[in-house]
Amino acid sequence: MIFFVTFLAITYSNNKLKYKTMKKLKNQGFIQFVLLLSALLFYGLESKAQKSTTLTDPEIASVAVTANQIDIDYANIALLRSKNAEVLNFAHTMANDHKAIIDQAVALVTKLGVTPKTNAVTKSLLDGEKTTIKKLKAKKGVAFDKAYISNEVAYHKAVIGAVETLLIPQAKNAELKALLVKVMPALKEHLAHAEMLNKSINK
Template identity: 60%
Template sequence: MKTLKNLALSGTMLLSGLLFTTNISAQEQKAPQLTDPEIASVAVTANQIDVEYAEMALKKSNNKTVKNFATTMKNDHNAVIKMAVDLVTKLKVTPKTNAVTKSLLDGAAKEKAILNAKSGKAFDKAYVDNEVAYHESTIKAVESILIPQSKNAELKALLVKAVPIFKTHLEHAKMIQKELK
């Protein structure tokens, strides 16, 4: 896993780039400071990326379990996006693109290229492995960065509400991951 320092330099890391490693000093372990509009952008973008991964799995996979999981991912993440869009509309806040959002999109483009190059069981395994890693890093980032930095109580509540959904997804993905080994 790369450090935040590398995230700032490369701008191409996924949400896991927001997380800390033990290989760097405490002074270097600084989370990016985000405003509520930037947090909203990160939240919507992270969920949209997982919807896109799910849509890819629905097209490429022939495995019923993987397809069912992808359908759940698509439906649940679209529901979270709708809640976020409804909230920012209510609050009259425009999500603001930022370095983290751009990093998520860059990382997703790379991961999609990797997934597109695979088929059959290799695709299924790569998709589910990515879902495990993506949900682990997303949960950590939401809990350690997005929730603590949220100033608006309703935005914070939405993020808190989403965490159990993401944890359920993670456990589901881990179960499928074991089946695919």
């Protein structure tokens, strides 16, 4: 992660020299800022950034549903590509569990009359998904299994960090907050399961 932040900083300073007009510089700077903020938010490295980022309940609902749907998308790729029984079992569980969580979230927002609202964090998650899917689809066999499980470890760590330090503290509706708390054990079990598989397939 430190490497990633350094990379962004270097890229940013290079861009300063490269772009001649102020308009281009501002646009590029904004994109880099959003990327950096998202990275910090989801890898739990910068509490100051988290404190200064406020999300409304509709935005939190959007982030929660998107984060779960992304893991279902990864699982669906694994179900098509992997031949490892343990990886397939894990992918089935991810698809089913995250679908169950989405169903709970949809039932709650329907009851509350809340419409999930797309926001910068949601967009950042979706951008990250595109990049990851591209990487996963470029791999086959054992290399795919390793890439998929390794990503599941990193992704669940990031989501757990975001739910614990951003979404739960900022949720205003008590039922939404309670649902976020309720899904934490499942997310933590998924991480432990992914770490267990990561060890076994890298032996």
